[in-house]
Amino acid sequence: MISVYLTYDAQEVYMKVLEECLKETSLKYELNGWGEVKFTGQPDITEVNEFKNKLQGTGIYVIEDPRNELIQRIKDTISEMILLHDNFKSKKISTYLTEKLNYSYSYLSKIFSEYTHYSIEQFVILKKIDYAKKLILENKLSLTQISYKLGYSSVAHLSQQFKKTTGLTPTTFYNIIEKRKQ
Amino acid sequence: MKRTFFKLAIVDDDEYSIKLFEKTVKEIKLWVGLMVFRNESELTAYLSDRQNNVPNILFLKLNLPDKNVLVYLQELRKQQRLQNTLITVYSVTASEESIEEVFVNGANIYMDQPRTYEEFKTVLEKVLKINFQYLESNLNIENFLYRI
Incomplete structure (x- = not known):
């Protein structure tokens, strides 16, 4: 030895x-x-x-910025809320985030816009429209059904917000993506 | 907190447009850096060097000096390393038909280029902010179309 x-x-x-x-x-x-x-x-x-x-595996660890992680949790909670639409309709976004994350809404809003350059409300709309796009392209639900699923009061309201967010109507959007596939 | 730094690139041969981009990028309080290419060959040469970082956000003038923008969009979209680059095509005027073609061939954004600096700044800021959301969040880049 x-x-x-x-x-x-x-x-x-x-x-x-x-x-x-x-x-x-x-x-x-x-x-x-x-x-x-x-x-x-x-x-x-x-x-x-x-x-x-x-x-990874070297024994050196990255310390993530806790605020960065909070932004990610806000985004994840928003996605979760949009996908579980039952919660979405019955609760306000501010209540939902406060309950889930245990921070005041004013603190969450401040930190979110400071780091992402978007307000929480703007991000919610973007995320909802992103989900609407997915549903439109799947072609299984009508626009009326999609607007109901996403908690809009009417098709007109969804179409209006879609146009405002993307600059395109849902139909124009659909046609462009379909043409891309050809 | 270490913030993400985004790299912008523009391809344009018009000095006035280039100035608008440079001035806006300097003035808006966003973490961006700008690379200017006077024509598509300059950008192609830059991208062919694997050592160079690809831009996160690319702006192409609709009437490129030496190439059809639709052909160029198709070429760029075929490159694996540009899969996550968001492409904006812009012009002072364009027909509805050509705007649609730009989208079909792979652009994410069509931007009506305002003539005055103040308007330009407002529009570019909106474009950059929406780009940031797509680059940093779990949003679907393939379905990302935006007209402003």
């Missing part, structure tokens, strides 16, 4: 592993002491994500 006794500098190990992972990307970076990598210039977000993936 042979024993080898080791001593190590944790920071040096950390820096070496980190630099190995960074070298594999074309990102420009600065290392600000412990725990922060600053990507300078115009970093490519996909490369930044690849870098994060490379860290």
Whole structure:
């Protein structure tokens, strides 16, 4: 049996592993002491994500910004609410978000628009129209049924909001996507 | 919080339009960087170098200096690495027919280009903000069509 006794500098190990992972990307970076990598210039977000993936299994962990995570949870809750339309009709978005996320609506609105450049209300409309598009293209439901499913008071209301959000009527939208397939 | 930085590219040979883009990007408080290409060959050359980052948002003038925009849209859409790039085509005037063709051939947005700076700024800001939502949220890019 042979024993080898080791001593190590944790920071040096950390820096070496980190630099190995960074070298594999074309990102420009600065290392600000412990725990922060600053990507300078115009970093490519996909490369930044690849870098994060490379860290997996190295023992170095990415600390996600808690506010970023909250924005994601707001978006997920909105999607969930639109898909489970029963909740959608009976509850206001503000009540639903407050109950689910345990923050005041004014705090949620503020942080959301600050980071996404969209208000929660605008995002809800965008998400609803995105879902309406999916249903229109599936061609299983009529526009009247879709407007009911999404909680609109009438087809006219849905069509109006569709036009306002996309600049196109539902019919024009449908025709363009169909032509793309040809 | 580290914010996402979006890369914009425009292909246009008109100096006035280029200035409008540059001025707006500088003034609006959004995290964007702008690359200017005077014609499609410049952009093609840039994209052919794999080391270069692809733009997140691409603006093409409807009347490109040296290529039909519909043909160019088809070529761009065939490239795997441009699958998630949002493409806007813009013009001061266009017929309904050509706007529809632009969408059918792969553009996400058609933008009526305003002539004055103030109007241009308002419209471009709207276009960028809706683009951000598509780039950062779980929304369907394939069905993303927007006319402004």
